[in-house]
Amino acid sequence: MPLYRYQARSSSGKVQSGTLPADSVMAASALIRNQGLRVVQINPVGASRGKAGLSGLLKALNYSSGPSQRDVLDFTTQLAVMTRAGISIRAALEGIADQVTNLKWRKILLDIRQDVESGRQFSEAIARHPKLFSPLYVNMVRASEMSGSFAKMLDRIAAYLQQQLETRKMVIGAMIYPGIIGSMAIGVTVFLLTFVLPRFSVVFEGKEDLLPAPTVFLMALSATMVNYWYIFLGAVLALLTGLILFLRTRLGRLTFDRVKLTAPVFKRMFRALYINRSLHTMGELLGAGVPMREALRITGDVAGNIYYKQLWRAVHSSVEQGKKIITPLQKSTLLPKAVVQMIAAGEEAGKLAEVLDEVAQFYSRLLRDAIRTVTSMIEPIMIILMGSVVGFIAMAIILPIFKMSSLVK
Incomplete structure (x- = not known):
């Protein structure tokens, strides 16, 4: 079972850190919330970025393929779950990127995280990748940023993408x-x-x-x-x-x-x-x-x-x-x-x-x-x-x- 390193804040404002085993980032976040803590950051320990052998070859082959709309759908669904759980967008982007095997897709997600860290809105960050994030996606996210319904809007976007793919x-x-x-x-x-x-x-x-x-x-x-x-x-x-x-x-x-x-x-x-x-x-x-x-x-x-x-x-x-x-x-x-x-x-x-x-x-x-x-x-x-x-x-x-x-x- 994967191991995750986390930082969380208690109701009194005290920051705690540690590691725990979980099946996924979402499962780890749920375990932390059950302890009455608010997740600040969570990342997998020892992410297999440099594995050699067959997995390395598959990653190299996957690099040339680039991300697909199915990847965008999965990303949207995960981001909705994680932000609803109280994880910040920056931490969620980093956590999702660490689980991605497609190197091009990981680089794009890390670029988006860097843009968010530098002060850009999330909608502005994804708008810099128009081949993956359509104007519909960007405009719906922008509207949610103004209305404060970010996670709910991501759910709607995910449902839309799912129907279009089907x-x-x-x-x-x-x-x-x-x-x-x-x-x-x-x-x-x-x-x-x-x-x-x-x-x-x-x-x-x-x-x-x-x-x-x-x-x-x-x-x-x-x-x-x-x-x-x-x-x-x-x-x-x-x-x-x-x-x-x-x-x-x-x-x-x-x-x-x-x-x-x-x-x-x-x-x-x-x-x-x-x-x-x-x-x-x-x-x-x-x-x-x-x-x-x-x-x-x-x-x-x-x-x-x-x-x-x-x-x-x-x-x-x-x-x-x-x-x-x-x-x-x-x-x-x-x-x-x-x-x-x-x-x-x-x-x-x-x-x-x-x-x-x-x-x-x-x-x-x-x-x-x-x-x-x-x-x-x-x-x-x-x-x-x-x-x-x-x-x-x-x-x-x-x-x-x-x-x-x-x-x-």
Whole structure:
């Protein structure tokens, strides 16, 4: 069990120090509080920073990877627990950093702690790392610093990050499955054309007049792929490179985002995703006390789709002109009329944050249903497609064999 060194203050103001075993920093803090003490500082004893061997190698490999949003979520959760336990932000940052194995992440946390020690607000310190701490995160923390609800706000941020990570995982999972099936179909097709069909070329040699058109076409395609494979490989690589470069252009992003909103199988899922993300983000920001214009700007930045980003920018401009937020929403087809009406009612009643949160929860459930629907629809479609391709190639091989057998008889 790890050993922790601590400093704590009694109710009389006397500072005590010592060590105690505990499963984690939080558990150690709880043990100290149970003794009627207030934690001032707590750190693990003999943190394994310099371990050699396999652990050192893993740390070295982990250094290059950098922290992820999952790391940020875990950090936020731990910081909320520790600050609620009465541990200072500086001590909490040091304690969390000592438990981190990712060296880049540890350095960032120690940099944040140093900024806090030098007199910066915590929101200012994390704002210096925009790749990890989004404007939403920074603004919600800044609002909590003014209202004095730091730990509670961290809980809200952690819940938001958790939902966004789970949503992203579900969407990626729904998109990976057809990708795997499609890759298998392409692999099987290439295998049949380059390894199986060439074996039958000897059987069909000199009998081209007896072969049906599909067989002639596949045999020619097979011979071309075997003899000029480098041309096919170059064409595929050129196509993929061109597609990637196109998607990096504004026209490419507009086209791809439009496809996601109009594709028959996927549009319901993506619309639910973007509506949920936008309304959830805006609701959290307004609930945290972030000004409306700043909340709209951040909502547009995290929308995830150019068309929704343009919509929230239009709402931002409308609010700057003194108009209501529903004015541009009523002209758009990106939000259902029922959603616009609920937003209007929330704005009129002064309960916009609560309404946005309720609508976001509804679309979170709708998104899960849409993902299940997409997965259940794609599976039979991909199986039928794969079976059709393999069946076509198989029939192109079998039919001429039957035909030649009947001629022999």
